[in-house]
Amino acid sequence: MPTSLTTDRGAPAGAAPGRSPAPSGAADWVRCAGCAVLVYGPRLRRNLGVCPDCGRHTPLDPWTRIGQLLDPGAVPLDCAPEPVDPLGFADTAPYTDRLARARAATGLADAVVCAAGTIAGAPVVAAVMDFRFLGGSLGVVVGEAVARAAEEALRGRRALVLVCASGGARMQEGAFALMQMATTAQALARLDAAGLLTVSVVTDPTYGGVAASFATLCDVVLAEPGARMGFAGPRVIEQTIRQQLPPGFQTAEFLVERGLIDGVCPRERLRTVLGRLLSVARAPARPGGAVPAAGTAPAAITDPGALAPRDAWESVLGARDLARPTLLDYLGYVAQDFEELRGDRRGGSCPAIVGGPARWCGVPVMVIGHQKGHGPAELTERSFGMARPAGYRRAVRLMRLAEKLGLPVVTLVDTPGAHPGADAEEQGQAAAIAECVSVMGSLRVPTVAVVTGEGGSGGALALAVADRVAMCENAVYSVISPEGCASILWKDAGAKRTAARALGVGARDQLRAGVVDAVVPEPEGGAGADPLAAARLLGAAVVELLAPLLGEDPDTLVARRRERFRRIGARAGARTREAVA
Template sequence: MTATVGEQLWSRCDGCAALLYRKRLRRNLDVCPECGAHARLGAPERLRQLVDPGSFAALPGRPDDVDPIGFVDVLPYPHRLTAARAGTGLPEAVVCGTARVGGNRVALAVMDFRFLGGSLGCVIGELITRTAERALADAVPLVLVTASGGARMQEGALSLMQMATVSQAVAQLREAGLLTVSVLTDPTYGGVAASFATNTDLVLAESGARMGFAGPRVIRQVTGRGLPEGFQTADFLLRHGQVDMVVQRRALRGRLVALLAAAQSGRRAVARREPARSVPHQPPGAPPAARSAESDARAGGGDARAGGGDARAGGGDARAGGGDAWETVRIARHPGRPTALDYLGTAFDGFVELHGDRLGADCPAVVGGLARLGDRHLMVVGHQKGHSTAELVARNFGMASPAGHRKALRLMRLAARLGLPVVTLVDTPGADPGVTAETQGQAAAIAENILVMSGLPVPVVAVVTGEGGSGGALALAVADRVLMLQHAVYSVISPEGCAAILWPDSSAAPQAARALRLTAPDLCALGIADDVVPEPAPAAHADPDAAGELLRRAVLAHLTPLLDVPPATLIRRRRQRFRRFGAARSGVAGAAVGVIR
């Protein structure tokens, strides 16, 4: 069954195969009257169903063509964008604006799966972030309607950064006491599920919607196991505590009206009890963090960014020495490559490991605890792989479960209370994609890490030591400084995964690795990494002690200038760092984005 069949008189339901009269189906909001299956809706139709008639006003801004890494698979990326625009009539995979829902003013962003699978790229991140900033400026709730297959591979690690960009905008709304609501529609996966779809105050799931960090096909391929009945569906999510409610489409608008009215009533009650805190109106294109910290960001661009010219750990040679991307991937995965525990024994002193997420588990793929770097005490958290097959299996190959992400977050929050800097060591092919991890809320665990790290009031330095795989890596890498070892990689998806989706088969992995721009010099050129940490020749596994000393010097060089920065300034600069990944790359300008036809 489809909600976009044009002038056809009849439509066949995908759920029960019943032949349905098109006008009757439309009157029933594209829900099958026989079996209740909810057809996917495009963003314009979704808006027609949810907002008060005539109240929607699109935010200003028109997305231009964006191709930040010059990605080409069997088709150039700009050709795919052109085809998606022709097929949907939309400029991008989201429609953003302001409206009223039952008379309540809101800012809202509605995603459209028809446009490249609703994938999250720089333009999408920019538009949704601007919507959140408009909600903050107008002091109104934010409503997000999600439909996405995940981050947009064709924009490489820059698409991954949008998870943090939007999440920190949600964090600012949370800090301002403004309600945020996400409505999960079918499907919501990957980077969207592991960020703004699940880190809002309220998470509603439309009946029949599916949501998870890893998709069913990936889970079956990785685990070789069948999936439970109804796995990742709205009812499954409700039973496992991952959503607030499941709502039939016909009841969705009414439920939103009730929630928004309650939030508005609460704000009025607070305003009567306390002097009103005004939020000045700001242009939607300029983030509040950027405005308040513009001078700070400029001040942080020279010596503060890297500890001065002499303190740069990587030097020009490491930055320029890229080598072949696929060969770098192979080195990053070398079984002899130093692990987090190895570096904790060579680069740091006095490590005391702390265990447990305090909710019933201790994930072995994440290690963390107190350590010293010189005379400075700090908290170190990292992914732990292992060297032998037995170690790798015991540590789940460095793929953190939700308990691992929650343990990491517990330790980082402890560091914030104690006033200790945080250093993270990133080395994971990605988060655990297993059935148990999904059942325990993998997406929400990653989303919460990203959101909280954006506001930690202590210095955070992240070092990608091996593989930086997707949201599992970003969950430990929302930092003031991001360093990469010379032969490390950082990517939105594995080369094999990218090749399997966009090329005829996974044998194109070397070609995909080059297209993804995932090496340390690539990431520095894109502004995602700040410096390249050199490795002993030919790579870190050849001399782990020397590699540890080089990492120690690099972390000290980048951490030291941050120690005297006031907490509020640290947070402003960190948020500005990730904010620019949307604004600088999106090319949003001109006329209004999104229309209701």
């Protein structure tokens, strides 16, 4: 076995014998299994094993995969124990014969290869499966190898990257194989407890015990285009319960639509995406260059007297201006290395909430927020920023991941409220919001929330239970929309202006009341008039609010955050007593 796996990312050194000729063999021409077109072998290799005609991602052997993903100089890890035949199993051939033939054909000890190295400079341990070895089945050797790879990652404080391909648990090893689901799941749980990032790359196919253990337990689950993953395969489903399956069932595209994986990542982008995730996850949080220099004016306004009075209804109209920057606009202006992580992992996907790790003005954070859009098509697609339960559950998942990795959480709030539809109620809207409120309030990492447009009701509060809460100068924050309040209490929707004033929805009123800690100034004419200037102001204000929180004791953060929100209620009581007096 070589001491260094690769000389460059396209040509593995000391490659194992018996490799499939599909992407990396010596054959001059390879017939694509997807479109049946003959592809020139060197061209297919240059294209990372992706058919240039139909885009099919051909299977890669572990050495080629490691060469593509890891930096040069990766070192093989001897993670595999001695092979076993615990049952003395024989079907049409003895299990020992099958193992011998698989080793001869692939040059591998078993269906997984482990290596240590770096991706874009970030230290990792990689475990890469090979479907050619008995269908990539999960047996004692594979389970133990993955567990040892996780232990190596734990010892070296490295991230763990798993490239999965499997038909399921290895039948020839009976219950011994089944137990490997528990072995690998517990190994990943130790990395969770240690705060180390785990990433799964799903390749075609990934089924059974692998899908129901380490392939889906990772913090981030990516899949190559067209890769299939599930517990029971289509053939099993169709033969056992005679169920008609929808087109594209269990493909990567199917899975991301249903919130079961974080994204579909073409092979050409995979190394870049992994590099970004690993870089943000391991970087220490510290203020970047956006912090104002000593002697300059603060980026955020904390004195209500410094804000000009504004008609409450005009604030409402300004907050709803479709020209205002959205979350994705702000990220494009002030963030680097943002990678969106999708889905709630429970079968739901909600485009009204967007989130993922990024560098906010140079500071590694987890960004989460509402996404409205600008035009009719995007507004409809994003449900006008009104999130369903899957959106709030996705937010909770990302908050917990941020806490695990020690990343501060930055949320941008812009929603009329949570989605009020029947489907949202059927899926547990109230419970999803309640969980989000509770989890954000208990996070043991610094949190900053900014209401950038509309802050409507519990749908907004779910992302705003933070250490520091701010509003943009022309944003609004309220328990209900002025129209809703007018209809309920005045019995007249036309009383919306009166209701807006009574609710005190504007930034100046909310700052005076202590509901928010600061106000982010906007350029002349509002954020929509100059989105770039607005983004710079917001970027600097967030870093200014976040900077004092970095390095704080987690218990202190949680206790102070809880006290902050309780204190708002106490202030309300004091204001009531003053009014009565």
